[in-house]
Amino acid sequence: MTPYVALLRAVNVGGTGKLAMTTLTRMCEAAGFEKVKTYIASGNVVFASNKSEAQVRSALEDQLHAHAGKRVGVIVRTAAEIAATLARNPFADQPGNRVMALFVDDKLPREPLEGVTGIKDEEVRLGKRELFVHYPDGMAKTRLKIPGERTGTARNMNTVAKLAELAAAIA
Template identity: 35%
Template sequence: MTNYAALIRGINVGGKNKLAMADLKRELEAIGLAKVQTYIQSGNVVCQSPKDHGTVRDEIEQAITRISGIRANVMIRTQQELDAIVEDCPYAEEAAAEGKSIHLSVLNEPLTGRQLEKLSAGISELDRFRADGTVIYCHYGQSILDSKLAANIAKLGDAVTTRNWNTVAKLQAMLRAME
């Protein structure tokens, strides 16, 4: 069995694209995922499955559509992948001190050169980021709400989902507890 973290893009607890995590958990268990747990009401799931990445992602996306009608994108990481992401964080010291200013954006496909250029366009010298394959580590030196970097990441659309570092650390701990 492989431990997976599923980061779901495009669902919320209230308003548009509402999906109750309890409903999602039940559906994911019904399709055969084991040890399903959700974390906060914004699309974070850990689970176990003997199936591969792509199959688990497809099954979760189909389950979401089936129970809610929402077509959400899911970014999947194994426990080993998430451990490597955490270990490679270039802002680890800042993350330990101020987790909410460090964010991780996750994609299913690596950024193109053109997307990387757009990501850098007009950002403040207070904001820093490092793109590495299918992850973008962000350190916001000011409010994320006022950040041009955050706005540029949002322009990537449904191809990316973002979590604050505290959530990343919690998901890592949940995966490790499943061992």
């Protein structure tokens, strides 16, 4: 079985997309996933499955659609990919809560700042299937807009590290 991490987009953020993590656990189990564990109430779940990444995404999206009555975006990565994302962090010397990985399934831009607006002191770097963003002053007052935000989902490096740890434990 492959250990996976699923990152739900716009769940329990700013009072929108309410989803109890116990409900998410039940949905994952109903989709046939094993060793299901959620992490904080923002749509992070680790589990094991014999299905492919595409099959995992589709099964979870179908469960979420049936529950919410609308499509909820899901980004899926293997445990190894999450660990590699953590290892690739170009801002590893910065506080983990000030660095985000924006996970996307769309093609990454050729240049990290392509289409980006509102940049001030933030730094953006290309990853493999993600963009890394360093917010030196935090995210609260940023005006930074990244095109991939519309379809991707971001997690800070502290969360990525914890997800990598949880996913490795179920391998």
